[in-house]
Amino acid sequence: MADIVSELMGALGRDKVSADPNVLRLYSAEPEGLSGPVEAVVFPESPEDVSSLASLAYRLEFPIYPQGSASSLSGNAVPTRKGVVISFERMNRVKEVSLVDSVAVVEPGVRIEELNVQLAETGYMFPVDPASQSVATVGGAIANGAGGMRGAKYGTMRDWVNGLEVVLVDDQGTRLRLGCRTVKCRQGYDLVRLIVGSEGTLALVTEATLRITPLPETVVTALAFFEGLEGLASAYVDLKSRRVQPYIAEFMDAPTVRLASEGLDLPFEARGDMFLVSLESTPEGAERHAKFLEELMRSHGAREVRVTADPSEAEELFRLRRNLFPAQISMFRRPGRPLLLLIEDIVVPPSRVPEAVRALRALDSKYGITSSLGGHIGDGNLHPAIGFDPTDPESTRIAAAWFNDVVQVALSLGGAVSAEHGIGLLKREALAKALGERQIEIMRAIKAVFDPKGLLNPGKLF
Numbered sequence: 001m002a003d004i005v006s007e008l009m010g011a012l013g014r015d016k017v018s019a020d021p022n023v024l025r026l027y028s029a030e031p032e033g034l035s036g037p038v039e040a041v042v043f044p045e046s047p048e049d050v051s052s053l054a055s056l057a058y059r060l061e062f063p064i065y066p067q068g069s070a071s072s073l074s075g076n077a078v079p080t081r082k083g084v085v086i087s088f089e090r091m092n093r094v095k096e097v098s099l100v101d102s103v104a105v106v107e108p109g110v111r112i113e114e115l116n117v118q119l120a121e122t123g124y125m126f127p128v129d130p131a132s133q134s135v136a137t138v139g140g141a142i143a144n145g146a147g148g149m150r151g152a153k154y155g156t157m158r159d160w161v162n163g164l165e166v167v168l169v170d171d172q173g174t175r176l177r178l179g180c181r182t183v184k185c186r187q188g189y190d191l192v193r194l195i196v197g198s199e200g201t202l203a204l205v206t207e208a209t210l211r212i213t214p215l216p217e218t219v220v221t222a223l224a225f226f227e228g229l230e231g232l233a234s235a236y237v238d239l240k241s242r243r244v245q246p247y248i249a250e251f252m253d254a255p256t257v258r259l260a261s262e263g264l265d266l267p268f269e270a271r272g273d274m275f276l277v278s279l280e281s282t283p284e285g286a287e288r289h290a291k292f293l294e295e296l297m298r299s300h301g302a303r304e305v306r307v308t309a310d311p312s313e314a315e316e317l318f319r320l321r322r323n324l325f326p327a328q329i330s331m332f333r334r335p336g337r338p339l340l341l342l343i344e345d346i347v348v349p350p351s352r353v354p355e356a357v358r359a360l361r362a363l364d365s366k367y368g369i370t371s372s373l374g375g376h377i378g379d380g381n382l383h384p385a386i387g388f389d390p391t392d393p394e395s396t397r398i399a400a401a402w403f404n405d406v407v408q409v410a411l412s413l414g415g416a417v418s419a420e421h422g423i424g425l426l427k428r429e430a431l432a433k434a435l436g437e438r439q440i441e442i443m444r445a446i447k448a449v450f451d452p453k454g455l456l457n458p459g460k461l462f
Contacts, residue, residue, distance in 0.1 A: 004062055005040050008084070011052045016043045016090075027085045029078070030070050031325070033340040033390075034425065036079030038065075045090045047165065047206040051173030053086060054204060058169050063455050066200035068108065068140025071132040073343050074418070075425030076144060076199050080459035088139050091206065094118055103162060103181060104210045108139025124212045127154035130420070131325060139205050145197025147420035149248045149321070152378025153280075156420060158196045160211045166195060166203035169455050181209055194446070199422050200457040202450040216280040219247060220309045222293035223317040224302040225272035229253060229361070229373075232275045233354040235300035236377050239277065240350060242296075248278040249378025250321050256372045260320050260327035267316055272303055275377075276321050281309065321374075324383070328372045332387020342399055342426075343385040344406045348415035350380040359409045360384050366405070367398050381419040407433070423461045431462065 008017045018024075018041045029035035039062075044050045057064050063083030070077050079085065092109035099122060106115060112126065112133040119125050129148035130136045136146065142164070147156040154160070163179035179185055179192035195202055226232040232251055239246065252260065252274045261270035275297065281289045286309040297305045308314050325343075333339050348356045357373070360382070364371055375383035384406055388399035407417050407430040417423075417430040432440055440462050447454070 004060055004084070007056060007060065008040055008042060008053070011056050012042060012044070012049055016045065016049065017041070018043070027067065027070065027087060030072060030075060031341075033338075034075045034078045037082045038079050038085050039082050041085045041087055043087055043090050047167065047175060050086070050167045050204050050206050051175055053084070053173070054167050054169045055171060055173035057084070057455050058171050058173070058453060061453060061455065063458050064169065064204070065457055066139070066143060066204055068137035068143070069111070069132070069135040070140075071130075071135050072140065072144055072422060072424065074345070074421045074423060074427055076422045076460060077140075077457075078425060080425070083455075086204065088137065092137075095207070097122065097124075097212070099124060099212075101181060102183075102212055104212050106138050106208055106210060108137060108142070108205050108208065110138045112136050112138060112141060119212060120215065123215050125215050126160065126210055126212050128157050128160055131322060138208055138210070142196050142205055142208060143198065143200045144422045145420065147376065147379070147381065149250055149376060151376055151381065151420070152246045152249045154213075158193050161192055161196055161208055162211055163209035164192050164195055164205055165207035166205050168203055169451055169453070175206070176203075179209070183211065197422070199424065199460050201447055201460055202456065204456070216247065218281040218283055218286050218309055219278050219311070219314065220281045220286050220289040220293065220307065221248075221276070221278040221314040221317055222290070222297060222305060222307045223268075223320070224275045224277075224297040224305045225257075225270070226275065226300070226302055227272055228301075229273050229357050230354070231301040232273050233357055233377075235275060235297055235302070236353065237351070238300065239296060244279065246277050246378045247280045248276065249376070250274075250276040250374070251377045252321065252324060252327075252374035253372065255370065256324065256327050256331065256374055257320065259330050260323040262327075262330070264319055264323060266320065268306055269304065270320055274320060275302070276317065278314070324374050328385045328387075331372050332385075334389070337389050338391055339387050340390045340399075341385060341387050342403055343383055343421070344403065345381070345383060345418050345421035346406060346410035346415055347379070347381045347419035348410055348413040350378070352413045352415075353377055353380055353382070356380075356382060356409055356413055356415075359413075360406065363402055363405050363409075367402055369398065369402065371402075376419075379419070380415065404430075425460065428460075428462055
């Protein structure tokens with residue numbers, strides 16, 4: 001592989017290639033604990049650099065692992081065999097913002113939070129907001145088909161990408177422009193949506209034309225705590241039954257709330273099962289919406305309700321939900337023992353969320369464990385989680401059985417095995433179970449057209 005590193009440095013320049021062991025270690029792992037072998041990390045600064053890398057990989061037949069910030073949770077960016085990680089962190093320019101066209105043209109290394117800080121100055125936003133938005137990049141979100149807290153109203157990445165510039169791994173490192181700048185665009189097969197959510201297995205994204213939308217004039221947020229998930233779920237069903245489309249609708253169970261609140265110095269007592277709801281409003285309608293939310297929560301047994309239309313006060317309410325992932329790590333960590341965190345990412349029709357919650361709780365009793373439960377209840381996207389010791393055979397067996405049962409809960413209720421985290425390494429068997437052999441065959445054939453030598457993020461999806 002030393003020859004490949006030399007070839008990379010010759011093609012791209014020494015300052016864009018690293019084989020430092022500390023750098024390799026940093027770029028070979030994901031937050032859930034998975035890691036893989038890496039021989040070099042490449043830091044392209046232009047589409048031309050990406051094209052040169054793709055052409056070299058095709059000629060020398062080494063795998064490429066595209067990476068944004070490596071914040072995914074299903075092994076999506078983990079190397080499976082020795083190869084090269086391509087980190088897009090230096091391709092981080094917002095190239096254009098057009099309010100008239102309602103688009104932002106960006107490079108893949110732009111962080112979503114930074115994009116929204118810039119857009120907020122114009123009164124606009126990019127609405128896809130994964131929990132990791134402070135580090136998550138546009139390119140990573142495209143690869144994963146990311147969602148987030150605003151998914152209840154605005155959907156996922158596939159709804160907000162108009163066009164892409166991509167590079168193919170072929171002898172020329174071919175550059176293609178897919179899709180359009182416009183929202184309406186019918187030009188044969190929709191290759192943009194094929195790339196979105198493909199987990200870096202088809203092409204390397206070097207530019208994205210994203211839809212943007214005006215910021216809401218006012219947002220009313222309510223944080224409520226319930227003594228049981230049943231009351232919380234019934235409050236959500238009641239909310240949707242009243243012809244209300246939440247801007248955000250999130251939840252966390254009581255054990256996770258307790259851990260998530262530790263060290264946050266919150267201006268309220270965080271105890272019980274948490275329901276966090278935001279509604280778009282106007283200055284004139286904010287008081288009415290605030291009253292509506294408080295009355296609805298209390299009618300379903302909420303122990304405490306906090307409601308505000310003030311953005312700074314709302315940020316205090318959101319801090320608890322944004323601490324979900326650190327809380328899940330704390331919940332399962334055992335001093336002196338290794339930890340792998342399994343954060344599931346299932347989705348069910350929102351009308352069946354109460355059934356899903358009951359089924360997931362039954363798994364705790366079945367396996368004698370305590371899971372964490374939270375997620376985006378507004379679009380039926382649930383994130384049950386457990387931790388296990390990968391060196392303990394019994395712990396590993398229970399984790400695998402629980403994981404499979406969670407997948408079955410989703411499928412039995414008319415849902416899907418993944419909503420936003422993707423398939424990666426962890427859900428390949430689940431995907432095959434959900435789709436069947438023929439659909440997987442079609443996907444393999446599509447990959448062979450885009451990536452005939454199978455060099456892009458090998459071992460993912462199937």
